[in-house]
Amino acid sequence: MEKNKVPLSSLPRERLLEYGVQALSNQELLAILLRTGSKKYSVMELSARVLTLFPSLYELKNASLTELQQISGVGQIKAIELKAMMELGCRIQRANQPKLGKVVTSFDLAHQLMFEMKDFSQEHLICLYLNTKNEVIFRKTLFVGSVNQSVAHPREIFREAVRCSAARIICSHNHPSGDPSPSENDRQFTKRLKQCGEMMGIEILDHLIIGSEEYVSLREEGFWN
Known part of the structure; x- marks a missing residue:
């Protein structure tokens, strides 16, 4: 690695800090969630493989643990983390602002x-x-x-x-x-x-x-x- 060169795996985090979360691609967001790659693939390469097999976010959301684990570099732990992340995202999407009563007088x-x-x-x-x-x-x-x-x-x-x-x-x-x-x-x-x-x-x-x-x-x- 060249001296002072930012590691590829940290680039999405650097871009998020500089440009905000909305500027990131699906691949970059997924790379942040995966955190690390594998012996064979960098984290960006791994996230690209996931999105190649599940090209739409709808397909990714509905992927089973077994299907996720069949991707080389995605073990049981990463598969569990991805499923938990997707379920939390669905719950956030359905969440309403809490109401603590109404002031009448x-x-x-x-x-x-x-x-x-x-x-x-x-x-x-x-x-x-x-x-x-x-x-x-x-x-x-x-x-x-x-x-x-x-x-x-x-x-x-x-x-x-x-x-x-x-x-x-x-x-x-x-x-x-x-x-x-x-x-x-x-x-x-x-x-x-x-x-x-x-x-x-x-x-x-x-x-x-x-x-x-x-x-x-x-x-x-x-x-x-």
Whole structure:
């Protein structure tokens, strides 16, 4: 091998890193999954042999373990890995985004959160990420401690929204004192969230402040006007 020359078997990985997964051919993707070749064939040559015997991905998907093992260089382990990969791909294709319930009113959601957060001794900032039908597609506790503008930065909240393709967000945090009255910091934090949401096209539906037996919805309080 020439000095500093990239091994043939690593070329698909290098191309994926440089150009992205969509730029790779079926042969290159298969070579990455096979990982190694055999004594007789490089991994690229082996992937080419597989695709010669099963020229369409539909045929490859339906190949049996026995048929895969009949290819020189594909033993039982590689055949099992290929079948597992193809089944996982089929399951991913059929998968739907999980739904964690639907938000109908701030009142119902706030009472659910009061039950969950009533014994918290520290402030917790919980964000619910919704689709356009107000179905909760993701929920995450983003901060524990004092929720202020320097700690609870909007970029952390919107990073998760972009990751799960949320259309709307509801933020909620508790006041361990039991008094849900919003502080000036709460109002400023909510203002920043609304401004960021408007710029990104992701709506902030509400900011709920949870007390021991009461809650405050900043939307219901007229803060959205």
